Every structure is written in C-alpha cells, then in structure tokens.
Amino acid sequence: xxxxxxxxxxxxxxxxxxxxxxxxxxxxxxxxxxxxxxxxxxxxxxxxxxxxxxxxxxxxxxxxxxxxxxxxxxxxxxxxxxxxxxxxxxxxxxxxxxxxxxxxxxxxxxxxxxxxxxxxxxxxxxxxxxxxxxxxxxxxxxxxxxxxxxxxxxxxxxxxxxxxxxxxxxxxxxxxxxxxxxxxxxxxxxxxxxxxxxxxxxxxxxxxxxxxxxxxxxxxxxxxxxxxxxxxxxxxxxxxxxxxxxxxxxxxxxxxxxxxxxxxxxxxxxxxxxxxxxxxxxxxxxxxxxxxxxxxxxxxxxxxxxxxxx
Numbered sequence: 001x002x003x004x005x006x007x008x009x010x011x012x013x014x015x016x017x018x019x020x021x022x023x024x025x026x027x028x029x030x031x032x033x034x035x036x037x038x039x040x041x042x043x044x045x046x047x048x049x050x051x052x053x054x055x056x057x058x059x060x061x062x063x064x065x066x067x068x069x070x071x072x073x074x075x076x077x078x079x080x081x082x083x084x085x086x087x088x089x090x091x092x093x094x095x096x097x098x099x100x101x102x103x104x105x106x107x108x109x110x111x112x113x114x115x116x117x118x119x120x121x122x123x124x125x126x127x128x129x130x131x132x133x134x135x136x137x138x139x140x141x142x143x144x145x146x147x148x149x150x151x152x153x154x155x156x157x158x159x160x161x162x163x164x165x166x167x168x169x170x171x172x173x174x175x176x177x178x179x180x181x182x183x184x185x186x187x188x189x190x191x192x193x194x195x196x197x198x199x200x201x202x203x204x205x206x207x208x209x210x211x212x213x214x215x216x217x218x219x220x221x222x223x224x225x226x227x228x229x230x231x232x233x234x235x236x237x238x239x240x241x242x243x244x245x246x247x248x249x250x251x252x253x254x255x256x257x258x259x260x261x262x263x264x265x266x267x268x269x270x271x272x273x274x275x276x277x278x279x280x281x282x283x284x285x286x287x288x289x290x291x292x293x294x295x296x297x298x299x300x301x302x303x304x305x306x307x308x309x310x
Contacts, residue, residue: 009256009310010169017162021155028158029226030270034263035165036223041246041258042172043215048244049253050176051208052188054111056240057098057118058216061091063235064121065217070137070230071130080143080151080160080225087221088214094121095213096206103205106191115237122235136231140224157226164222168215173255175211184208216243249290251297256310260299 020028040062047053065087072083102113125131132138142151151157175181183204186194195201224230233239242265250261268286272279294301303310 010173013256014162014166021158028154030266032158032161032226033223034259034266035161036219036226037243037246037266038219038259038262039165039168039222040216040219041243041250041262042168042255043212043219044240044243045247045250045252045254045258046172046175046212046215047208048247049257050181050188051184051205053103053205053209054107054244055102055114055209055212056111056237056244057102057114057116058212058243059235059237059239060098060118060121061095061213061216062220062223062239062243063125063230063232064094065091065220066224066230066234067125067131067137069221070140070224073140073143073225074137075130077141078143079147080145083143083225084164084218084221087224088217091217091220092210092214095216096210098213099206099209103202103209115240118235118237118240122232122237125232125235131230131232134232136229137224138229140228140230142225142228151225161222161226164218168218169255169259172215176255180204180207245287249287249297251294251300251303251310254297254299254303254310257297257299261297264298 017031020031040058043061044055044058047055068090069083069087072078072086073080078086098114098117101117102110105113126133130137142157144150145156145160149156149160151160176184183194183199186197187199187201187204191201220234223234246261246265247258248261249264250259251257265283268283269279272282275282290298296304299310
C-alpha cells in the first residue's frame with residue numbers, strides 16, 4: 001500500500017513538472033538547477049539515510065564530474081549524453097577509490113576521512129591546468145543530444161534535465177527497495193548483527209559508497225550543462241555541507257526528502273542573495289526553525305502524519 005501511494009505521488013509530481021514549460025509561474029532555469037542539486041542530495045541520502053554513513057566529501061564527486069563533462073563538451077565536442085556518461089564514470093571510479101579508504105572507519109572518523117579526501121580533490125582542482133583555476137570552465141556548450149536534438153533552447157534542456165531526474169529517482173527507488181537496500185538498512189540499524197548473519201558489511205558499504213558517488217557525479221555533470229559552468233565551488237567542502245543540509249531538511253531516509261530539501265535551499269539562496277554575508281545567518285536561522293518544527297524533515301513529517309512512505 002505504501003509503495004502504491006509512493007508511485008501515485010511520483011507520477012503526479014512528474015506530470016506536474018512536465019507542464020512547467022507551458023506556464024509562466026516558475027522559471028525553468030531555476031527548476032533545472034533544483035533538479036541537479038536534488039540528484040546530488042539524493043546521493044548523500046542514499047548513504048546517510050539507508051546505510052547510516054555521513055559523508056562530508058561528496059562535493060569531490062559532484063565537482064569532478066562537472067569538470068570532466070565541461071572539459072569534454074568544450075574541448076572535445078562530444079554529444080551531451082557521452083559527456084555526462086564520462087563524467088559519471090570518473091566520479092564513480094573516484095568514489096570506489098575513496099570508498100576503499102573511508103569504509104575502514106565509522107561515525108565521525110568516516111566523515112572526516114571523506115572531508116579530507118575531498119579537500120585533496122579541491123587542491124588538485126586549483127592546480128591542474130584544464131580546470132582554469134578560479135576562473136573555472138565557462139561557456140560550456142550544451143551540444144546536441146544523440147547528435148540531432150539541440151539542447152541550447154531552454155525548453156529542450158528542461159525536458160532533458162527532467163528525464164535525467166526521473167531516471168535517477170527510479171534508480172534510487174530500485175536500489176533502496178531491493179534486497180541490497182534492505183541489507184543496507186540492517187547495517188544502519190545494527191551492524192554487528194548484520195555481520196553475525198554472514199553479510200560482508202565492508203563490501204556492501206563500498207558498493208553503496210560507489211553508487212552514491214556515481215549519482216553525485218550525475219548531478220554534477222547535469223549542472224555543468226544546465227549552468228554551462230564548472231567552478232571551484234563545485235568541489236568546495238561547503239557544497240558537501242549544502243547537500244547534507246538539503247537531506248536533513250527534506251527528510252533523511254525518504255525518497256522525496258532530498259528533492260524537496262534541494263528545492264527549499266536553492267529557493268532560499270536565490271531570495272536571500274541580496275542580503276550579502278547575512279544570507280548565511282538567515283539561512284542558518286531558517287534551518288534551525290525547520291529542524292525544530294519538523295524533526296523528521298519536511299517530507300518525513302508529512303509521511304509520518306499521513307502514514308505513507310514518501
């Protein structure tokens with residue numbers, strides 16, 4: 001019953017999103033940015049909400065994929081699907097290497113290792129020539145999807161971004177509802193018991209970390225095309241913190257939580273930008289209020305009150 005309700009909600013939301021280009025109430029570029037960070041936040045939630053692993057270094061995968069896709073599109077002139085694919089491959093490979101080191105520790109030590117490794121990537125991004133340092137890679141062409149669909153028109157890019165979001169959502173839903181996802185939940189709830197049942201906990205953690213890194217890379221690659229920019233901000237630790245914030249605000253361990261959290265945070269960033277340095281303080285205050293009012297997150301509270309799984 002809960003799965004049926006979730007599927008109905010998913011269908012309704014995506015149908016409504018398909019109608020956005022035909023009205024003037026919402027800015028499509030804003031929504032495309034939300035889509036990118038929704039995928040990014042969902043990748044963090046896959047680790048935090050279902051495996052119980054808090055990562056402060058996911059910006060490394062988000063930014064790596066963003067840089068790779070931007071460079072490929074601008075210098076090699078490949079089609080956008082290949083640019084995104086290679087960006088995701090790069091972030092997935094990096095996630096596997098980082099995971100081999102990070103899963104050896106738990107709790108705050110795991111979080112600090114991911115943060116330290118991400119800072120190595122940030123330092124590398126400031127040094128290697130193709131990233132252009134603080135200038136980043138600007139004017140990234142969106143190219144032609146499959147060689148004949150021009151993504152420069154905003155409406156075409158919107159449809160493509162929505163399709164990528166849908167695919168990411170369905171993938172995450174499949175993962176968390178599979179036997180693999182159930183094992184992750186058991187590791188989160190009681191790791192010693194999972195070990196006693198014969199599960200190779202480190203192997204499952206590594207798989208979850210690698211999948212999560214690939215999803216973060218998908219969000220980063222899409223962002224490079226949507227905003228036509230890859231910058232140092234993509235690999236900065238603050239970006240990792242924003243993804244964690246989106247997950248907590250939306251609802252840890254819920255499918256729609258990170259996406260709603262991303263919409264709220266991106267919206268606040270746009271509206272509070274005029275406050276300058278005070279925007280961070282205002283956003284922090286709003287976050288504290290939301291956490292106090294919605295201890296399970298926005299979607300978590302809705303799900304709890306309606307008795308349905310969202």
